[in-house]
Amino acid sequence: MKKFNKKDIKCLQDIMLARRDVRGNKFNNKKIKNKILNELLTAANCAPSVGFSQPWKFVIIKSKNKRNKIYDNFQEENNKAKKKFKNKPLYNSLKLEGIKESYLNIAVLYEKSEKNVLGQTSQKKMGEYSVVCAIQNFWLMARTYNIGVGWVSILKPKRVKKILDIDKKYKLIAYLSVGYVDEFLDEPELLKLGWSDKKTLDEIKVI
Amino acid sequence: MKKFNKKDIKCLQDIMLARRDVRGNKFNNKKIKNKILNELLTAANCAPSVGFSQPWKFVIIKSKNKRNKIYDNFQEENNKAKKKFKNKPLYNSLKLEGIKESYLNIAVLYEKSEKNVLGQTSQKKMGEYSVVCAIQNFWLMARTYNIGVGWVSILKPKRVKKILDIDKKYKLIAYLSVGYVDEFLDEPELLKLGWSDKKTLDEIKVI
Numbered sequence: 429m430k431k432f433n434k435k436d437i438k439c440l441q442d443i444m445l446a447r448r449d450v451r452g453n454k455f456n457n458k459k460i461k462n463k464i465l466n467e468l469l470t471a472a473n474c475a476p477s478v479g480f481s482q483p484w485k486f487v488i489i490k491s492k493n494k495r496n497k498i499y500d501n502f503q504e505e506n507n508k509a510k511k512k513f514k515n516k517p518l519y520n521s522l523k524l525e526g527i528k529e530s531y532l533n534i535a536v537l538y539e540k541s542e543k544n545v546l547g548q549t550s551q552k553k554m555g556e557y558s559v560v561c562a563i564q565n566f567w568l569m570a571r572t573y574n575i576g577v578g579w580v581s582i583l584k585p586k587r588v589k590k591i592l593d594i595d596k597k598y599k600l601i602a603y604l605s606v607g608y609v610d611e612f613l614d615e616p617e618l619l620k621l622g623w624s625d626k627k628t629l630d631e632i633k634v635i
Numbered sequence: 636m637k638k639f640n641k642k643d644i645k646c647l648q649d650i651m652l653a654r655r656d657v658r659g660n661k662f663n664n665k666k667i668k669n670k671i672l673n674e675l676l677t678a679a680n681c682a683p684s685v686g687f688s689q690p691w692k693f694v695i696i697k698s699k700n701k702r703n704k705i706y707d708n709f710q711e712e713n714n715k716a717k718k719k720f721k722n723k724p725l726y727n728s729l730k731l732e733g734i735k736e737s738y739l740n741i742a743v744l745y746e747k748s749e750k751n752v753l754g755q756t757s758q759k760k761m762g763e764y765s766v767v768c769a770i771q772n773f774w775l776m777a778r779t780y781n782i783g784v785g786w787v788s789i790l791k792p793k794r795v796k797k798i799l800d801i802d803k804k805y806k807l808i809a810y811l812s813v814g815y816v817d818e819f820l821d822e823p824e825l826l827k828l829g830w831s832d833k834k835t836l837d838e839i840k841v842i
Contacts, residue, residue, distance in 0.1 A: 429818055429819050429821070430649065430653040432649075432650065432653075432778070432779045432780070432781060436646055436649075436650065437674075437776075437779050437780065439642075439643055439646040439647070440646070440647065440650060440678070440775060440776060440779050441678070442637060442639075442643075443639065443643065443647060444678055444681050444682075444772055444776070445681055446637040446639075447683070449683050462839055465839060466836065466839065467644075469836050470836060471647075471648070471651055473834060473836055474651050474652055474654075475651075475771070476654070476656050476771075476774065476786065478786075478788055479825065479830070479831070480823050480825035480826060480830060480831045481831070482831075482833075482834040486837075487840070488839055488840065488841045488842070489841070489842055490841050490842070491842050494842060505756070505757040508756065508757075509751075509753075509756040512751045512756055513751060513753070519753070522753075524753075524754070532841075544716075544719045544720060546716075546720070546726070546729075546731075546825070546830065547731065547788045547789060548788065549712070549715065549716040549719055549789065550712045550715075550716070550788065550789050550790060550791055551788050551790070551792065553763070554788045556760070556764075557763075557764075557767045557808070557809075560764045560767035560771070561767060561770070561771045561774075563768070564682070564683075564767070564768045564771035564772065565651055565771065567683065567768075568647060568775070569644075569647060569648075569651070571639070572639045572643050572644050573639070574638055574639060579683065579685075581685055581754045581755065581757065581758050581761045582754060582757050583757055583758070584757055585758065592842070601764070602764075611636055612636050612637070614636070618686065618687035618753070619687060623686070623687060623753065624686070624687050624688070626689075627680060627689040629673065629676050629677060629680055630692075630693075632669055632672060632673065632695055633694070633695065634695045634697050634739075635694065635695070635696055635697070635698050635701060635799070
């Protein structure tokens with residue numbers, strides 16, 4: 429049984445602290461080798477999943493044409509969002525995606541099961557949550573390979589699925605921009621720009 | 636800007652591969668120091684979150700009385716589940732939680748926002764997904780401290796919230812058993828027992 433030590437703890441802390449949500453102005457177009465992409469997906473594939481169902485699927489998107497269409501949907505959705513943030517003028521100046529600038533995009537899907545899944549009988553959402561665990565593994569491993577990831581959430585899942593011709597048995601969980609970057613910020617961008625503060629940990633309350 | 640190298644990659648791979656979902660028969664009752672618990676929560680607290688909203692909250696549960704009540708709910712829900720798996724007799728022999736055996740339990744909550752959240756305007760679920768990212772950070776850091784985590788999903792969230800007296804502005808995302816263990820299995824238990832196979836990565840398909 430593998431035992432970890434202080435050096436391993438420090439290593440994981442450094443990775444977690446250095447991980448960023450990367451937007452378009454930071455990506456460059458350096459190629460990601462298939463071998464490395466495979467390592468990132470392998471990390472995702474060893475995430476925990478409810479009943480060991482591993483209900484994730486990854487669609488790799490390089491097509492400029494598809495990405496342009498996804499970007500159009502981002503703009504449409506972001507125009508709606510801008511109205512909601514009209515009292516916060518900072519919103520308009522934020523770069524919130526890297527769809528076209530990143531080397532590739534990945535749509536991460538949840539495959540709905542027709543059969544009962546162990547552990548998912550009382551809480552249906554567990555399947556989706558397993559996919560998110562896989563995304564977080566991917567994200568951390570990408571950072572360790574010095575590759576940036578941005579989660580683009582200002583998109584209409586229905587539209588994204590249509591553009592990518594995705595079967596109805598899948599649900600879109602995440603749309604990621606993935607690529608090498610010129611820079612990782614030392615702190616989250618929204619913190620640096622004063623959009624919101626870093627949450628402090630509550631004192632540990634035990635019941 | 637922090638650059639990671641091959642040693643860091645190996646370190647993270649080892650942690651991810653050694654992480655397990657731990658059930659009751661593996662936990663021991665060794666105390667987790669507050670300082671260490673704080674480190675695990677700090678790892679959770681640097682997870683990515685939509686619009687840097689950090690919408691997570693952790694409730695630490697040691698109370699035997701509360702845990703007994705949660706366990707009762709597990710039994711109730713698992714009795715329902717057993718009926719769904721009546722064609723798979725292995726189900727009945729599985730130990731699926733460690734509520735009472737682990738040193739402590741943690742309820743992980745999502746705090747619903749009354750205000751608009753950046754990035755959450757087109758996909759409401761993003762807030763919950765952020766909480767799952769925090770859980771996965773917690774889980775990996777716990778493993779690095781040689782502490783086991785089990786996600787107990789065969790529970791009725793409504794009932795758990797009532798037992799723990801949790802305000803309605805929060806949604807229960809996860810109920811975790813957390814503690815030192817006598818053993819981490821070398822492979823996921825459900826794989827070892829033949830419940831399901833390890834998913835192989837599809838060949839990378841690019842569109």
